Every structure is written in structure tokens, then in C-alpha cells.
Amino acid sequence: GEQVEQRPPHLSVREGDSAVITCTYTDPNSYYFFWYKQEPGASLQLLMKVFSSTEINEGQGFTVLLNKKDKRLSLNLTAAHPGDSVAYFCAVEPTGNTRKLIFGLGTTLQVQP
Amino acid sequence: AQTIHQWPVAEIKAVGSPLSLGCTIKGKSSPNLYWYWQATGGTLQQLFYSITVGQVESVVQLNLSASRPKDDQFILSTEKLLLSHSGFYLCAWSRTANSDYTFGSGTRLLVI
Numbered sequence: 001g002e003q004v005e006q007r008p009p010h011l012s013v014r015e016g017d018s019a020v021i022t023c024t025y026t027d028p029n030s031y032y033f034f035w036y037k038q039e040p041g042a043s044l045q046l047l048m049k050v051f052s053s054t055e056i057n058e059g060q061g062f063t064v065l066l067n068k069k070d071k072r073l074s075l076n077l078t079a080a081h082p083g084d085s086v087a088y089f090c091a092v093e094p095t096g097n098t099r100k101l102i103f104g105l106g107t108t109l110q111v112q113p
Numbered sequence: 114a115q116t117i118h119q120w121p122v123a124e125i126k127a128v129g130s131p132l133s134l135g136c137t138i139k140g141k142s143s144p145n146l147y148w149y150w151q152a153t154g155g156t157l158q159q160l161f162y163s164i165t166v167g168q169v170e171s172v173v174q175l176n177l178s179a180s181r182p183k184d185d186q187f188i189l190s191t192e193k194l195l196l197s198h199s200g201f202y203l204c205a206w207s208r209t210a211n212s213d214y215t216f217g218s219g220t221r222l223l224v225i
Contacts, residue, residue: 034214043203044157044216089156099145099164099210100172103157 002027002094006104014112019077021107023090026071032093033073034101035064039086047075047088080111115140119204119217126194126224134189134220136204144206146187147214148179151201163187199224 003026013019025033035047048064050057050073057064061084063076073092077084090104116139126132138144148160159172161179169179176195180188187204204217 041221043218046213046215049213091157093210099147099162099170099207100159101147101149101157101214102159105156 002030002092002102004090004092004102004104006090006107008107009105010108010110012110012112013080015081016079019080019084019109019111020074021077021088021090021109022072022074023092023104024070024072025092025102027092027094028068028071029095030092031095033064033066034091034093035073035075036089036091037086038089038106044089077109080109082111082113085109085111115144115206115215117204117206117215117217119202119220121220122218123221124223126222128196128224129193132189132191132194132198132222134202134204134222136187136189136217138185138187138206141185141206141208143184145209146181147205147207148187148189149203149205149216150175151203153200155200157203160189194224196224198222 006023031052033050036044037047038044048059050064050066055066065074088107091101093101118137120135146163149157150160151157161169163169163181166181166184177191202220205214207214
């Protein structure tokens with residue numbers, strides 16, 4: 001089945017720098033990809049849902065890149081600020097109406113003022 | 114608008130005691146419902162999903178069971194808790210397969 005690897009597990013950057021989190025997946029037929037953020041003790045908040053037909057997706061303060069050839073999904077927080085210091089999870093939904101979300105292990109981001 | 118409510122917010126339970134966690138979706142008929150578990154500091158693991166009333170599919174059991182007694186209700190339970198059951202339990206819903214997942218606020222469980 002689908003395997004999702006997320007790197008790095010912990011990331012520390014200075015305020016204003018960019019922060020890049022990457023996930024690789026194994027199933028070339030996977031079509032739906034998600035990035036979630038999770039504040040301590042809280043639920044998951046969807047940042048962006050990406051379809052495999054679109055390679056670059058821009059949100060507020062971040063960009064999501066999908067490289068289908070390399071089976072790699074990345075989240076780039078541009079100009080990170082201390083409020084971005086939470087956990088981030090990628091998730092992949094394999095094709096075929098599986099109703100299964102496969103999550104990466106997560107990345108804890110620390111943005112230093 | 115759809116709302117998702119989980120209860121209780123937190124529980125401290127003894128090893129060997131029973132457990133029942135609930136999840137209710139309002140404002141959407143026939144939602145797809147899901148249970149996820151997150152160990153402290155860990156990732157999320159899907160436990161169960163349900164497409165319709167009375168039907169539940171197991172993904173990873175972890176000595177837990179799930180039921181969907183009503184269209185808008187999803188219950189996670191066990192007769193005997195283990196220490197390894199500690200963690201954060203999240204319920205989620207989606208309209209169909211491959212649509213957006215919305216997560217509840219979660220239940221934090223500590224088994225002692």
C-alpha cells in the first residue's frame with residue numbers, strides 16, 4: 001500500500017526565513033494530497049488540498065509543490081513568523097475510493113524571533 | 114453549515130475499564146465518517162471508516178471497535194482499555210471518497 005515519508009521531523013528557522021517540509025510517497029497513482037497544521041493539543045486544520053493535475057499551488061504565506069515524477073510533495077512557508085510554530089502533516093489519499101488518508105509522521109516547526 | 118462534535122473532550126481511565134467515545138455530525142446527511150488515533154507526539158493512524166448506517170470498515174483495530182448506530186453518529190469503544198490506547202482520538206467526516214476531510218476537536222485519552 002501507499003507509504004508516506006515526511007522530512008524533517010523537526011525544523012528550526014529564523015523569522016522571515018523560508019521553511020520547507022517535504023513528503024515522498026510511493027503510489028504513482030495517488031491523486032489527492034493534503035497539508036494540515038496542528039497546534040498543540042488541538043485538531044487538524046486544512047492548509048491546502050492538492051490534486052495531482054496541478055503542480056504549483058499558492059496559499060496565504062505558503063506554496064505547495066507537487067513533483068509527480070519524483071513522487072514528492074513539499075510545503076514552503078515563505079517568510080515564516082513565530083505564529084507558524086506548530087506541527088505540520090502531509091497526507092495522501094490513494095486513488096480508487098479507498099477512503100483512507102495516509103499521513104506522514106509530521107514536522108514540528110520552530111520559528112525563532 | 115455542517116458541524117462536527119466529539120465527546121468527551123478528555124478522559125482519564127484505568128487499564129481494563131471500558132471506553133466509549135462519540136462523534137456527531139450535524140447538517141449533512143449520509144456523511145462518510147472516520148476515526149483516527151494519534152499517539153502523543155506521533156502521527157495520525159486511521160482506525161475505522163463508515164459509509165452508511167450500520168456499516169463500519171476496520172483499517173487498524175488496536176483492540177477497539179466502532180459502530181454507526183445513526184446516520185449522524187459514530188462511536189468508538191472497547192470493553193477493556195490498554196495503556197497503549199492513550200492518545201488523541203479524532204473523528205472526521207467527508208461528503209464522499211476523495212473529498213475534503215473535516216476533523217473534530219478530538220478527545221484526549223489517558224489510560225493509567
